[in-house]
Amino acid sequence: MHDERADTRRLAVTAAQSEDRLRGGAPDAPLISSWLHIGADGGVEGYTGKVEVGQNARTALAQAVAEELRVPMDVIQLIMADTDRTPFDAGTFGSQTTPIMSRRLRTVAAATRELLIERAASHWQVQPSTLTALNGCVLDSQSGQMISYGTLTQGEPLVLPYRQDTPLTPPQEWMVAGTSPPKVAGRAIVTGQRRYTPDLIRPGMWAGKGLRPRALGATLRSLDISAAQTLPDVHVVRDGAFIGVVAPDRARATEALAALHAEWEQTERVSAGDLFEYLRSHPAPPAEDPARAAALHEECGSVEQGRNAAAHALRRTYTHAYIAHAPLEPRAAVAEWTGDQLTVWTGTQRPFGVRGELAAAFNLPEGRVRVIVPDTGGAYGGKHTGEVAIEAARLARAAGRPVKLIWTREEEFTWAYARPAGLIDVESATLVDGTLVAWECHNYNSGAAGIRTPYAVPHQRIVFHPTHSPLRQGSYRALAATANHFARESHMDELAHHLGRDPLQFRLQNLQDERLRAVLEAAAEQFGWEHAQPGPGQGIGIAGGTEKGSYVATCVEVEVVPASGLLQIVRVVQAFECGAIVNPDGLRNQVEGAIIQGLGGALFEAVDFQDGQILTDRFSRYRVPRFADIPPIETVLLDRQDLPSAGAGETPIIGIAPAIGNAVFAASGVRLRALPLVPDGRVPGVAGGGT
Amino acid sequence: MADHIQLTVNGMQRDVTIEPGQPLLTVLRDSFALTGAKIACGEGQCGACTVLLDAQPVRACSIPIHAAIGKAIQTIEGLDEAGQLHPLQQAFLDHAALQCGYCTPGMIMSALGLLLQNARPARDEIIAAMQGNICRCGTYPRIIRAIEQAAGELRVQKEGAHHA
Incomplete structure (x- = not known):
């Protein structure tokens, strides 16, 4: 059967997309029909180029539409990631779904609701301000009259521009957003009916x-x-x-x-053992790969001047291996x-x-x-x-x-791109009282994400050096923010111990960012940082950071068995803040999942390669976190309803590695500066531990 | 040479012509369009293809089809009854014990294999039984809670049936 309405809508989408292209491909199709369709039966279709990859976008975006359109969740069906049916979208990455796409769908839905109210008002010859929208209908509470959205649209596409400045419902008044509805299409997953x-x-x-x-x-x-x-x-x-x-x-x-x-x-015959020398000595010619991240060089004040005025200085190098995404779906x-x-x-x-x-x-x-x-x-x-x-x-x-x-599992491990390896030099200087005065950081290869320090330091030099990578490399959850936070937060811990300061207090002393302070304090309070009394072989560590508009702090307790060097993670407490929370349980799931995935890269995951050939080519040769690896995890979510919602799929992964490394030092006196920290499960240098 | 064999899948007799040497997973997916058991690692290391053979969880990617002849094969598709979810399926939804869901059918089938043998598993017994199943999204703590809930639910059902 030929569906003319679908054709009209598709034409409208195509026209809007052409217009977008003229304006540089921006994903802001101006017509309601590009984003929403209300059927004669009141069913709502939403169109978005975002992809559902387990981050719960299908549910969270439906919540955004339901909230502003004032319809129940179950009448909404999202059409996602179909280039013929959905407006252009650059991709599902960079924690953009919540701050950008969710906001856009909220705006379109709110504008559509206002439009429908105006139509009802002119139908009834009353003022729009006397009407309200509720449950897929427009309601005149004075006369008791009600008219459904389906009747108002007759299923015709709304080929009209939406008002981009339509006011949004503030988080304090949210009814659907801010709650944790059941995962959309969850039943298809647990019955094995979903077709990947x-x-x-x-x-x-x-x-x-x-x-x-x-x-x-x-x-x-x-x-x-x-x-x-x-x-x-x-x-x-x-x-x-x-x-x-x-x-x-x-x-x-x-x-x-x-x-x-x-x-x-x-041609290439590099081995994992030579990697870091290789990276340091192979700067990428700028033209080698235009898609590669550009070099970064930022200066603030004069690090030389800062160092001259300082009482303490410290220079350390931190490394991190390539790791595989190893997605279960190839x-x-x-x-x-x-x-x-x-x-x-x-x-x-x-x-x-x-x-x-x-x-x-x-x-x-x-x-x-x-x-x-x-x-x-x-x-x-x-x-x-x-x-x-x-x-x-x-x-x-x-x-x-x-x-x-x-792709076979072997292709996944040997042919797909890996998270970049890299090395990071940090050189810092402090005054006698622990005030940071100089901070210099050089990242080789892994990237510039999260490279800037959130601490208040007057003299800074921040440099990212792109290098030629012997393995194919690319994007990974949180990009280089994991590596850069590992280096920075390990270094902050080293400084605190050099100065004889409490690692939390040392951070707070050098921190003006209130949101980062808040998560550090929340994590420490839940963890019982202040009154913790670790026994012999036990230690606690803390790390914090910010990336992509959200904030994380992680506290970890570990035990290092003196006889064997075996490392046991006793417990993890993580505080997270990403503005107003759209879906609390979905957020908690992301935060827990990020910690657990992060445990792999922190403790034991590494792509091993010899003479240019990847050796870790299957799950039996590449260890990922399993049930028995998971410590008790507590999450503390800070709901800042006064702040716009930021994404949360990435940043919660960045705190776990440095927090563990710092706890290992507290427990054993051994400072681990390489990720993974304990490839064979043992802390090197502790009696009986690995080398 | 192709072989004609008979299998029992989710309580139904199915005749099928197969190439010898194929794994059970290939036959389930390609001959019966039962795609709940997933293609993931191909070496029995991740558990995403788990099904039950005579109530024992097995990795369908690593079981030759001939080992399944004469045994009861149960897949995720045969778990709900007349639209009523099995307590394990419901518990996975209740605890949002999944993100992308690719590992979920294998998780549920492994958990079912455990609960058929041990109606009251302790937490460390759950961990030991599930150690062969990987969730890259990291929902392990939720899965453990879901299995505990379903175990309780199944015990109540059984007692109810006993007293009825």
Whole structure:
């Protein structure tokens, strides 16, 4: 059946998007119909380019619409991350869903509500100010008349600009936002009915596989496809640098892949043991990769002058290994060509970015490419790029039928990009009374996120040095803020101990940022920092920080077994503040999850590689946190209803590593300056501990 | 050569033609479109493909199909009854014991295997039984609470049935 209304809406969206492009691709389509549709039956569709990857965006954004439109949650269905149906969006990263997308949907919903009230007012010939919106209806409380939104719209698209300055309901008056409704579509998950990309089936679909060299950066020397070509129903595809196979099912594709004989030329032969020397000695030429983060050099005051006036100075280097995202749902795509129209279903955080990659790869206008992102397994910053989508599309084109490509676990570990490794030099200076006067920080390779100190220091030099990375690297939850906070908060702890000061008091003394003070104090109070009396082999540590507009402080108690050096995390208390809380239980879930994921990178996760080949190529060789690794965790959420809501998926991960490292020092006197802290579970240098 | 075999999946006899040597997971997903058991690690290390074979949790990615012949295969799709969620499924929702949900069916099936053997598991017994299941989103504490709630719920149901 032809749905004219859907066509009208789609045209409106397309027109709005063209307009957006003219204005530089900003995701601010001006028409209500681009964002919301109210059916004649009162059902509400919301359209957003954001992706649900477990962070609960589907629920939290529906709450935003429900709040301002004054409709129940269960009439709302969000259409997410479909480039043909949703307004342009740069991607689901950078903790932007709550501060930007949620705010936009709230504004559109509030403007729509006001528009519907005006329509009802003119229908009844009364003043709009006498009417209220409630439960999907406009109500005239004087006459008792009521009219539903569906009756007011007749299901026609609202192809009208929305008032961008429509006032929003303040958090103190929230009815739906600020609560923890059940996760939207949770039932489909627990019954096994949700279809993630690897679960999709298209008529006539076959399975693909890609051929990979063992070493990164290797180039193909020779390829013999004769054996593979003799197999029935097998296509061997060579398209640019990509080599792959297509067969009726995954087992036969695997067999065909094994029948390919390739020889590779390896160029890079770096090993994990040489990494930090390598990074220090391989600055990236600025033109090497325009997508790489730009260098950063900031000066404030004169660090030399600050050091001259100081009583104490300290210079230390901190390192961190590459780590893998290791998402349980592997990167996957289903590609289908209809003539020169391409549709790809894929689990990516950047549907429009991947559409652009596909259009470029196949020399198509973007209008001929549609990317649809089914609700996706956790990505943690790892699913930004479109390689798997492009590969599936190449295979589908060659085979002349839909093709599903699911990266194997080995491809996930050896071919996907990793969180950058890096090293960070910190040089600080303090006065006799503990006042910080100079702070110099140099990050090599891992990035500039979270590199600026939140402490009040008059003389600063902050530098990020991009370097050539021997492993493929990219985005990871909180980016380099984890590494930069590990360096800074470990260093602050070292300073406190040098000065004989309490680590919490030393921080507060040098801190003017009230929000960071508040989380440090809240965490310390809940933890019982002030009155803690650790026994022999026990220690407590604290760390705090801020990134992307939210604030975190973490207290940890550890025990280091003297005979063996075994490290036990006894308990964790973390305070978090991200402005007005939109969904308290969803937030708590994010904060707990970030701590637990952060435990892996803090304690034992590291990509190991030798002569340019990744050795940690499966879960049995790459340890991630499991049930038995999880200490008791308490979270303290500070609800600042006077502040705009910020994102919370990333920042809660940055406190755990330095807090543990600082607690280990307190317990054992051993200062650990490398992440992961205890790859074999033991504190090096303690009797019996590792080396 | 393709084999014709008969399997019992979620209480139903199913005839299927398969290539020998395939893992159970492939047959469940490709022949029966039961995609609740997930493709994740391929080496029995993460638990996302867990199903029950004669009430024992197994990793379907690492079990050859012939090992499943003559046994009762239970998948997440067979857990709810007439639209009524199993207490484990309900408990996972009640505790929001999931984020992206990709590990969830495997978690629930592993937990079911535990509760069928041990109606009153202590916390360390839950941890030991679930140690082979990975949740990268980090919802472990919630999953433990959900399993404890479901265990209590199932004991009450059983006592109710006993007294009825």
